[in-house]
Amino acid sequence: MKSILIGLDGIVPSLLEKFAAEGILPNLDKLMKAGSYGEILTPHPTLTASNWTSIATGAWPGTHGITDWNVHHPGEPLDIIHSGYNSDECSSEYLWNSAERGNKKCILLKYPASWPPTISTGIQVCGCGPTCSTYETHHIGNEAFFSTEILPMSYLLELVEVENMEPKVLQSNISLTPIKNIVGKGFETETRRTIQLIDKAVEYKLFVHNSCGEGFDKIVITNNQGDKITELKNGEWSNWVKEKFDLGEGIIEGTFRFKLLELSKDGKNIKLYSTDIKPTQGFTFPDAIGKDLVDRFGGFLEDPGFTTKILGLIDDETSIELMEYQNEWFGKASKHLIENYEWDLLFLHAHAADYTAHLYMNLIDPMSNPDEKTRNYHLNIFRRIYKSLDSMIGTILESAGKDTLVTIVSDHGQIAVQPQATRVDINHLLNQAELLSFKPDDEENEDDFPETIGPPKEVDWTKTKAVTQRSCHVYVNLKGRDPDGIVEPEEYEEIRDKIIETLLDYKHPKTGKRAFAMAMRNEDAKVLGSFGDKVGDIVYAWRPGYDHDNHGTTLSTAKSGIGSMGAILIMAGPGIKKGHRIESVRWLIDVAPTIAHLIDVPVPRNADGSIIYDILEDPDMKLKEKMRFKKELERWKTAFEKLSGISHTRNERL
Secondary structure (H helix, E strand, O other): OOEEEEEEOOOOHHHHHHHHHHOOOHHHHHHHHHOEEEEEEOOOOOOHHHHHHHHHHOOOHHHHOOOOOEEOOOOOOOOOOEEOOEHHHOOOOOHHHHHHHOOOOEEEEOOOOOEOOOOOOOEEEOOOOOOOOOOHHHOOEOOEEEEOOOOOOOEEOOOEEOOOOOOOEEEEEEEEOOEEEOOOOOOOOOOOOOEEEOOOOEEEEEEEEOOOOOOOOEEEEEEOOOOEEEEEOOOOEOOOEEEEEEOOOOEEEEEEOEEEEEEOOOOOOEEEEEOOEEEOOOOEEOOHHHHHHHHHHOOOOOOOOHHHHHOOOOOHHHHHHHHHHHHHHHHHHHHHHHHHOOOOEEEEEEOHHHHHHHHHHHHHOOOOOOOHHHHHHHHHHHHHHHHHHHHHHHHHHOOOOOOOEEEEEOOOOEOOOOOOOOOOOHHHHHHHOOOOOEOHHHOOOOOOOOOOOOOOOOEOOOOOOEEEEOOOEEEEOEOOOOOOOOEOHHHHHHHHHHHHHHHHHOEOOOOOOEOEEEEEEOOHHHHHOOOOOOOOOEEEEEOOOOOOOOOOOEOOOOEEOOEEOOEEEEEEOOOEOOOEEOOOOOEHHHHHHHHHHHHOOOOOOOOOOOOOHHHEOOOOHHHHHHHHHHHHHHHHHHHHHHHHHHHHHHHHHO
């Protein structure tokens, strides 16, 4: 039996059911009715890197070692972290590797935390995370925004009139600059992570045309040789442009495309967007697969304009178009790989629903947005993105075959943030509790209250007993363990008690309610899957709506407004109950063992999860198959013995 696992990052369970009932998700609705569906629990924290690794390994974060978005290595300074999207950080076996042990071939398409590749016989497309800039081979240049206004992270267009041109034509130079991540595969804290601009930018000329004499109506972009790259009117996208970039260590081909966002008739207001620049090779295994996919289906778009949308540089429509393109590309690429290469298991991850929730979740929930008109407007954005994901799934299933096991799973849900419950910087709480000290120039005024997270302050390690690190961990600065440690071992438990009290006693000044749902010792956090030497001394979780984001450090049981934090699971195919609602307590770590059981591949080594027997039509199916095989073997053995006896008698007579 073949298996397809499609990961839908950050799906909101209530919206999935709502849109399916409306009839706009025909493929997902069909799978839900033809199989088993429900909301299942996720390990803590409810984050992308750790949870997708748990899905692929069947292991708790404490077992596989990716315990957060980033990873802290024991023995290193407490302000140093490493990317959780690096497969080298995973200490458990992935399902695709256990499948290879069973002589199966796998296809991976943008599965998080799976790069560098660990497969040896299959195909892989990318596999870092929400952005691939951590790996230089996956990233050439960032998104670019060109404007006649001075805007953040944008390039100023300085227009001059072209002489002897009628109707009037304006001209400006534009450039796309390659970048280089200085730190490379592992990186320090986000505040320390830097990139380097490459001197050898690619230069283009932008011409603004008044083609009909009635106002400026189009732009033309040419290279320095005068060759036209694209011609655009308002709202139009260019085709994918292929360009050679000099990264200082060799020439590499990259792809990108433009969109003209705004062009006023007087030519005074121009806004031009360029996607990030991705290479045509180097992001797949084997390497030649990448160029073939780019040639067939267009550029590989890893980041669909998330950063520029947050900054307000691109509009809703452009953001939606980018995500729709990404989903369409995933569908076409998967279909092509299924139809043209040998395979047994396919793993695909699509991030669009998560991006959408980060951008608009607070705008669709009545708890955080009382205006019905704007709620409905943004809810329609969710409809478009979910519909696009459903279409992607339909494209893939066209080539899957009826006897294929299909698994649709998410890594977490989403909840809206209460507008009055702005997140507090925990390091400031620790500072107020006299557990953490900032350098003298960074000491906050006594009247300041840390209601929001501001610019990072530099820690004075000579006076700091505890510090928060990553999403949900507080570390004791322990002497003998941590390089800057000042806390004596005999003080350890006292300091941990004080940290827990500081967090649990804290009441938000605007709501008057306690902001933390949980703060516990790392040994107690085993019940949430967070354990081992890559977990903080204290693990905490915010109450629903008090985190700064729509997911991450709330518990997987959290519900608030129309959202919930649990993951969705749909399984359909041979041996799966039809129309079954999963009501039992199940975890993401149960997905891999269940798939392995159904398709007869080894369960990944180090897996902690178990088979979800309550979704199986016949839980004893495999046992019965073994018994039938045993009886058949016995029958053949008896027949062989009889045949041997007859042959022996005949030989004696001769």
